[in-house]
Amino acid sequence: MSAVVDEQGHHADDHHDHGPEKGLLRWITTTNHKDIGTLYLLFALLMFFVGGAMAMVIRAELFEPGLQFVDPAFFNSMTTMHALVMVFGAVMPAFVGLANWQIPLMIGAADMALPRMNNMSFWMLVAGVLLLASTLFMEGGAPNGGWTLYPPLVLQPITVGKALPFAIFSVHLLGISSIMGAINIIATIFNMRAPAMKMMDMPLFVWTWLITAFLLIAVMPVFAGAVTMLLTDKFFHTSFFNAAGGGDPVLYEHIFWFFGHPEVYIMILPTFGVASTIIPVFARKPLFGYASMVWATGSIAFLSFIVWAHHMFTVGMPLAGELYFMYATMIIAVPTGVKVFNWTATMWEGAMTFETPMLFSIAFVVLFTMGGFTGLMMSIAPSDFQYHDTYFIVAHFHYTLVPASIFMLMAAGYFWLPKWTGHMYNEKIGQLHFWLSAISVNILFFPQHFLGLAGMPRRIPDYAVQFADWNMISSIGGFIFGASQLLFLYIVIDTIRGGTGEKVSDEVWEDAGKHGLEWTLPSPVPYHTWSEPPLIVPTEHVLDSH
Amino acid sequence: MSTNTAYYIPHKATWPVIGTAGLMTMLAGFANYLNGSSIGPTIMIIGLVIFVIMLVGWFTLQANESESGMYNHEVGISYRHGMMWFIFSEIVFFAVFFGTLWYTRNLSVPWLGEGATKELLWPSFETTWPTNGPGKVGGDFEPMSAWGLPFLNTLILLTSGVTCTWAHHGLLAKNRDQLIKGLIATVALGFLFVTFQAIEYHDAYTEMGLTLGSGVYGSTFFMLTGFHGFHVCVGAIILSVVVFRSSKGHFKPENHFAFEAAAWYWHFVDVVWLGLFVFVYLI
Numbered sequence: 001m002s003a004v005v006d007e008q009g010h011h012a013d014d015h016h017d018h019g020p021e022k023g024l025l026r027w028i029t030t031t032n033h034k035d036i037g038t039l040y041l042l043f044a045l046l047m048f049f050v051g052g053a054m055a056m057v058i059r060a061e062l063f064e065p066g067l068q069f070v071d072p073a074f075f076n077s078m079t080t081m082h083a084l085v086m087v088f089g090a091v092m093p094a095f096v097g098l099a100n101w102q103i104p105l106m107i108g109a110a111d112m113a114l115p116r117m118n119n120m121s122f123w124m125l126v127a128g129v130l131l132l133a134s135t136l137f138m139e140g141g142a143p144n145g146g147w148t149l150y151p152p153l154v155l156q157p158i159t160v161g162k163a164l165p166f167a168i169f170s171v172h173l174l175g176i177s178s179i180m181g182a183i184n185i186i187a188t189i190f191n192m193r194a195p196a197m198k199m200m201d202m203p204l205f206v207w208t209w210l211i212t213a214f215l216l217i218a219v220m221p222v223f224a225g226a227v228t229m230l231l232t233d234k235f236f237h238t239s240f241f242n243a244a245g246g247g248d249p250v251l252y253e254h255i256f257w258f259f260g261h262p263e264v265y266i267m268i269l270p271t272f273g274v275a276s277t278i279i280p281v282f283a284r285k286p287l288f289g290y291a292s293m294v295w296a297t298g299s300i301a302f303l304s305f306i307v308w309a310h311h312m313f314t315v316g317m318p319l320a321g322e323l324y325f326m327y328a329t330m331i332i333a334v335p336t337g338v339k340v341f342n343w344t345a346t347m348w349e350g351a352m353t354f355e356t357p358m359l360f361s362i363a364f365v366v367l368f369t370m371g372g373f374t375g376l377m378m379s380i381a382p383s384d385f386q387y388h389d390t391y392f393i394v395a396h397f398h399y400t401l402v403p404a405s406i407f408m409l410m411a412a413g414y415f416w417l418p419k420w421t422g423h424m425y426n427e428k429i430g431q432l433h434f435w436l437s438a439i440s441v442n443i444l445f446f447p448q449h450f451l452g453l454a455g456m457p458r459r460i461p462d463y464a465v466q467f468a469d470w471n472m473i474s475s476i477g478g479f480i481f482g483a484s485q486l487l488f489l490y491i492v493i494d495t496i497r498g499g500t501g502e503k504v505s506d507e508v509w510e511d512a513g514k515h516g517l518e519w520t521l522p523s524p525v526p527y528h529t530w531s532e533p534p535l536i537v538p539t540e541h542v543l544d545s546h
Numbered sequence: 547m548s549t550n551t552a553y554y555i556p557h558k559a560t561w562p563v564i565g566t567a568g569l570m571t572m573l574a575g576f577a578n579y580l581n582g583s584s585i586g587p588t589i590m591i592i593g594l595v596i597f598v599i600m601l602v603g604w605f606t607l608q609a610n611e612s613e614s615g616m617y618n619h620e621v622g623i624s625y626r627h628g629m630m631w632f633i634f635s636e637i638v639f640f641a642v643f644f645g646t647l648w649y650t651r652n653l654s655v656p657w658l659g660e661g662a663t664k665e666l667l668w669p670s671f672e673t674t675w676p677t678n679g680p681g682k683v684g685g686d687f688e689p690m691s692a693w694g695l696p697f698l699n700t701l702i703l704l705t706s707g708v709t710c711t712w713a714h715h716g717l718l719a720k721n722r723d724q725l726i727k728g729l730i731a732t733v734a735l736g737f738l739f740v741t742f743q744a745i746e747y748h749d750a751y752t753e754m755g756l757t758l759g760s761g762v763y764g765s766t767f768f769m770l771t772g773f774h775g776f777h778v779c780v781g782a783i784i785l786s787v788v789v790f791r792s793s794k795g796h797f798k799p800e801n802h803f804a805f806e807a808a809a810w811y812w813h814f815v816d817v818v819w820l821g822l823f824v825f826v827y828l829i
Contacts, residue, residue, distance in 0.1 A: 021558065029558045111555045113624035116604075120562030127570035131577075165577035173570065179635050187627035191620060192553070221635045225642030232769065235580050237684070237759030240646060240769075244681025246762035248654035255642060531552075 019527055031115035032527065033100045034420070039122050040097030041413075045492065047089030047129065048406075052482055054082035059444075059478035061461050062471050075461035076144035081136065083147035084167075087267065088174045089129050091401065094409045095270040096121075096181045099209045101420065103185060105518035105525065106203045108194030108534040113187035121180035128173030135163035143167045146459060148256055149227065151241040151249050155234050164234060168227045175220040182213035182220075189213075194517075194533035200294070201537055203516055204287065207294050208273030211301045215262045215269070218305075223259040226252060250315055257308035264397070265304045267405050269297060271368075272339060274408040275361050278415050279343050281512050282358035283350030289342040296335035296342075303332050313384045322381045329379035333372065340369055355509075356430035360411035363438045364404055371399030374449065389459075392452025398445045403438070410437070410488060417492070418508045422524030423499035425491050433491065436484035443477025514538050554616045561604040568596030605787065609804065613796055622803050629807040633814050636777070640818050643773065647766045647825060651675050655762070678761020688754040690767060692827035695746045699739050700823050703778075706735035707816045710785075710809050718799050722792065729789045732812065736782035743775050770826055774818055781815045784808045 020026050020035065030036060057078045061069050070078070100118065104111055112118045135142040140161015145154035154164065189202070189210050202210075230252070232238040239245020241252050272293075280287045287293065309317060309325040317325075343365050352358070374396040378384045387393060410433075418424050447470035456467045463471065504523045512519040517537060521529055572593025579586025611617065617625075657663060658680055659673030668680035676689040690696065713728025715721075747768075750756040758768045788808045791797065797805055 028563055029560050031556050031559050110553060114628055115555055116559040116562055117628070119559045120566060123563050123566040124569075127566050131570065131574065134574075162581045165580045166574070169573035169577055173573065176569075179632075183628050183631040183635075186631055187624045191623050191627060217631055217635050218638055221639035222642050225639055229646070229769070231580075232758070232765070237757075238765035238769065239679060239683050239759075239762045240650075240765050242679070242681075242683070242762075243654075243658065244679050245683035245765070246655050246658065246677045246679030247650065247765070248657075251646060251649050251654060254649065255645070 029119070031111070031119055033104050033112045033115070033118065034525065034527065036112075036118050036122050037097045037100030037102075038420075040093050040100060040125075043122075043126065043129075044090050044094035044097060044409075045489070047085055047093070049485070049489070050133075051082050051085035051090055052485060054078045054085065055478065056482050058082065059475040062463070063475040064472065065463055065465050065468050067462055070461065072461045073144055074141060076146075076459060077136070077142040079459050080144050080147050081132075081142050084132060084143075085129075086401075087147070087263070088132075089125075091267045091405050091409070092178065093125055095209075095212075095267070095405075096178075098205075098270065098274070098409075098412055098416075099181075099185055102416065102518065103188055103206055103209060104192065105521065105529060106206055106516055107189065107192065107197055108517055108530045108537065109188060109192035110528065110530050111192075112184050113192050114184050117180050118184050121177045121184065124173050124177035124180065128170045128177060131166050131173065132170035135166045138162045138166070148253075148260070149230060150256070151230060151233065151252050154230065155241075165231065168231045171227045172224055175224045178216050178220050182216035185209055185213040186217075194530070194535075194537060196533070196535055197537045200291065201539055203273075204276035204290070204293055204297075205270070205273035208269045208276075208297050211297050212266050212269045215266050215301055215304065219259045219262040219266075222255060223263075226255040226259065229255075250312075253312045253315060254309065257311045258305070260311065261308045262301070262304040264400070265300060268400060269301065271364070271405045271408040272297065274412045274415075275343060275364055277516065278357050278361045278408075278411055279346050279365075281415075281509050281515050282355060282361070283347045283352050284511060285346055285350045287342070288345035288348075289338070292338055293342055296338040299335040300332060303328065303335070307332065310379055310381075310384075313381045314388045326379055326381040330376065333376055336372055340365060340372075353510075355414070356425075356427060356434055357411040357415040359431065359434045359438075360407045360414070363434070364407045364411070367399055367403035367407070367438075367441070371396060371404060374399065387452060389457055390452035391448040391456045391458055394458050395445050395448035395452060398448070402445065403441050407437070413488070413492065415509075416518075417495050418499075418504045419518060419521075419523055420525055421496050421499070422504060423495050423497075424502045424504050425495040425499050427500075429487060429491055433484060433487040436487070437481060440477045440480035440484060444474055444481050445477070447471075447474045447477075551618060553618060553620050554611070561600050561607070565597060565600035565604065568593050568598075568600055572597060609791060609796065612801070612803070617801075617803075622801070625803050625807070629810060633810060636814065637818075640770075640773070640821075643766065643770045644821065644825060647770065650762050650766060655679075676763035678763055682761070684757055684760035684764055685755060687756040687760045687764065689763065690746070690750060690754070690756065690827060692823065695742050696823060696827045699742050700819065702735050702739045702742070703816050703819050706732045706739070707813060709735065710812050714805065714809060717792075717797055717802060717805060720799060722795075725797075726789060726792050729785060729792060733782050733785045733789060736778055736785065736812075740775060740778055740782070743771065743778075767826060770822055774815070774822055777815050777818070781808070781812045784811060 020032070021029070027035065027039060030039075057070060058075070061067075061075055100112065103109070138161060140157075140163060143149065143154065143163045149167070189206060193202070229238065229240040233241050233247075239247040241247050241249045243249070276287055276293055307325060307329045309315075309321060310329045313322060313325070343361075347362075354362075374392070378387050378393065378396060414425060414430055451467055451470050451474070454467065456463055456471075506521065506523050507513045507519045508523060509519075515538060517534060518525070520534070520538075570593070572590050575586050575589030575591070575593055577586075578589060655675065655677055656673045658668065659671050664671060671680035676687075678684050678687065709728050709731040713725050713732065716724025716726075716728055756767070757764055759765075760767075785808050788805050791804065796802075
């Protein structure tokens, strides 16, 4: 309770400097990067539970063979919507929220470069998700042709009902939102950085977001173009994906994955940035190989543009295409390996402590590496014919998204919430949340490798009885994982409302001030920061590159 | 001349959420229309009106702030970053349709005319371009020739690029007369281009049998030229606003971001047309 009074007293001191507006209007019209960051993060958290609820429906139906709870079309709607909601509603916006909060703090900027557009990109996201969610209540239900929206399946009435144009326009709005957000981040990093901070002084989180923002601007219009052609093929008699008219449905797959592969790195590169920020603080060492981390990030981003057809090895490509995309894909393991070794080397002989953010980070390094290895297995084109469209791929990308992107988003929450709110979270419940999540995520996804290798196809509501045991185990893991996330929700609310009541220092974590500018600001961070850019910037994180 | 030394950070923005609501209403209306709902078009027009009101309101606000010297040099740099990356995203958008054209002509149409596809599905289909595919989707049509209106349009757009640069020289030399005349010429050429394109489309639909439904040739032709034509309209409207602001005495040699942004956009539209002329009409 005393912490709350402290916070109010603190705010009262700052009122001469444009405090926040009162009431609901503050959140609708805000241009403050911290407010917008909060909006993004809370919206993403909400969507995480919406998408999670859909996953629970999927796991409940798959608990036993046979059709128990939902009809097959609705089941397919759930797999489609779960993916779209998690990718475009939860993971991407959560990272944009972190970018909004952290980038100005980390580079000594007063705010984002284009604050009004920043507001608009958030509301465009909400508009896009509303259009998408509205399809759940339509005649014919939500889209159920898979999140990739492949033609000709997705153009057939049985698959879309009335949902298709809403889903397509939702993609347009989400694309506009992402592009505006990305432009803002690039302009902020290039133009708003404290003069004392050179490009190679920037924290890795800022670097990874700079590169991610470039990826976003380069590929979101590609997705927009692809779905626009779906729209005209469906409603305006064009033949882009119709062989009788000289078109080719495989073209859609090429265009989609030219967007789709960079898109998966859009979700993982900021994850790397968060890991590279957290691990050095708890290892009490500078990040190992700062410059190589920057170059590895750039290399991964570059490679993401030239490997897309490994998502479609079985489509009937010429042999030369299979071979090229196989070898190009394998090369990605090199810069990714550089990163994994750098994180490991950062921890080597470090004076490590294991607070919740660090636990999540270590789990990330281990489990993401496993997800990476299954990726390598599937990059081998002849083997991929066995894995394609089975639960093996489901296990693979969930390992790279859940214990990687989602875990590092959780870690970022534990790491920065004390800084943002001025309150410490409950470490005991945090660690409980970690162990429950880390164990159950493996119960959930590890058996799916076996299911996939044994030939269980993805996107089906029913399956042959030989898959029953592992599916039941996977579902039990899923239910534990889903329930455990309620602990995170509790911790976030509790921390905002005062947490343990312990007043956190400006550094929050021991010696964090050496690692980043944000820790030199007061806790909680005032509504306006860096109206004058800092003259000295910490270089601990880049020590070995100088 | 900017009088403000600090980076201007606005504190309350109402236009973004209004614009978002407008755009969402417009798209929801359009989607309803496509699903056969009779109120779709009305919802769409309401959304469009809200969106246009937002554009007018927001840009008026920005222009007034700029003219009252609230933006320093750094704010101008942020705006330039914004415009530059926006144009980059537009280039990527057009690249998708150019890529589609390339893939269709060099890969998918030839594949239809060879091997098992030909033997088993369409034995009589021979690979050609232009084509409406083995199913002759949309019926017989006559392809669009490069010489005639398209070539004339190329000359018109290239000239408009010159007049735009001439206007910029006028602005830099504080010659307002040259600025306004150059801009008016650019806008006029832009609308002339769109008019000729409308005539071209009219001919295609009424005399040549060439429609959006004419197989993959019609699809790529109208998608590429149609999106381009839409961008010419947008560019011409932006330039018209710049003409209006110039006539009110806005812009100075050292501070005229809106002019620059409009000119960049116009040159971008120009370059896309050159690509279209070569790859859609000529080759």
